[in-house]
Amino acid sequence: MRLYLVQHADAVSKDTHPLRPLSEQGLKDAINMAAFLHGAAVMVGQIVHSGKLRAEETANVLSKTVWLGQTPEALDGLGPNDPTDHLMNTALTAGGDLMVVGHMPFMGRTAARCLTGAEDGATVAFEPGAVLCLERLEDGWALEWFVRPSMVADV
Amino acid sequence: MRLYLVRHGKAELGPLDADRRLSERGRVDVEAMAQHLADQDIRVARVVHSGLARARETAEILASQLAPGPTPGQALEQMAGIEPWGDVKAFAKAIKRWDTDTMVCGHEPFMGEAASLLMCGDAHAGLVAVKTGTVMALERAHYSSGWHLRWMLTPRVVRGPKAEPKEEDEA
Numbered sequence: 001m002r003l004y005l006v007q008h009a010d011a012v013s014k015d016t017h018p019l020r021p022l023s024e025q026g027l028k029d030a031i032n033m034a035a036f037l038h039g040a041a042v043m044v045g046q047i048v049h050s051g052k053l054r055a056e057e058t059a060n061v062l063s064k065t066v067w068l069g070q071t072p073e074a075l076d077g078l079g080p081n082d083p084t085d086h087l088m089n090t091a092l093t094a095g096g097d098l099m100v101v102g103h104m105p106f107m108g109r110t111a112a113r114c115l116t117g118a119e120d121g122a123t124v125a126f127e128p129g130a131v132l133c134l135e136r137l138e139d140g141w142a143l144e145w146f147v148r149p150s151m152v153a154d155v
Numbered sequence: 156m157r158l159y160l161v162r163h164g165k166a167e168l169g170p171l172d173a174d175r176r177l178s179e180r181g182r183v184d185v186e187a188m189a190q191h192l193a194d195q196d197i198r199v200a201r202v203v204h205s206g207l208a209r210a211r212e213t214a215e216i217l218a219s220q221l222a223p224g225p226t227p228g229q230a231l232e233q234m235a236g237i238e239p240w241g242d243v244k245a246f247a248k249a250i251k252r253w254d255t256d257t258m259v260c261g262h263e264p265f266m267g268e269a270a271s272l273l274m275c276g277d278a279h280a281g282l283v284a285v286k287t288g289t290v291m292a293l294e295r296a297h298y299s300s301g302w303h304l305r306w307m308l309t310p311r312v313v314r315g316p317k318a319e320p321k322e323e324d325e326a
Contacts, residue, residue: 123303
């Protein structure tokens with residue numbers, strides 16, 4: 001199976017809006033990323049997000065191309081500083097490919113744990129809107145690709 | 156500085172391993188990758204490659220798009236020690252002295268082991284599954300001696316899974 005780890009796209013500051021929706025740039029980045037994933041024929045069996053508005057909005061945009069526009073739901077344990085165990089268990093029991101939209105540093109710790117067994121074992125340079133694809137092989141997870149908004153064409 | 160680790164595109168079979176050329180699909184994959192990277196404003200000062208034909212051809216295609224100079228091929232350079240059987244630790248030591256953005260075209264298992272070594276200190280950690288034509292962008296971490304991954308693209312992600320003749324994956 002594949003696990004897609006996504007950091008929510010750029011959001012406005014707390015001062016601009018207390019719920020921190022996506023900024024104009026963040027929305028644009030998410031739309032460009034959705035188009036890129038469509039070109040790469042990425043399809044998933046489920047999308048979950050942290051429940052925070054910026055993660056939910058990012059998940060909704062990506063769902064348009066990778067999950068037939070179905071509505072992603074919030075999953076517990078995806079907060080910026082939550083332990084990674086709950087997601088690891090969810091991923092290992094998922095029926096199909098799973099996309100998870102959340103936050104730093106959680107995404108970086110999850111990626112490092114999958115790749116090395118330790119949450120500080122390796123550094124993947126996440127940024128808002130970046131998508132990482134992990135592939136489950138016989139002997140564990142391996143990184144298949146990693147793309148950030150600056151490496152994706154404008155639609 | 157940025158370091159781009161590249162595995163050559165798909166190659167034809169041949170009696171002499173060092174002479175194997177890129178297959179038609181391998182060439183199309185690498186050309187699509189070169190175009191995509193050029194479109195995203197990726198430029199490098201140097202493109203180094205192993206002495207094997209499939210890595211040299213991959214480097215030539217990438218250099219033509221990403222290292223434009225007054226004379227074609229000026230940025231190209233052959234490097235010893237990055238063959239499939241090369242010494243990954245010696246490579247990691249050698250690049251400590253590099254200070255310009257460089258693309259390195261080589262082979263598996265060398266490139267996957269080099270990426271694992273630079274990212275987590277263990278060449279055999281199996282961090283990445285490096286398919287033919289894959290490019291990994293690494294940069295030196297600010298706060299440690301290690302490197303971190305900025306992005307990693309495969310031909311399949313860049314081109315999409317177009318109808319194409321099936322060819323075997325190899326080193």
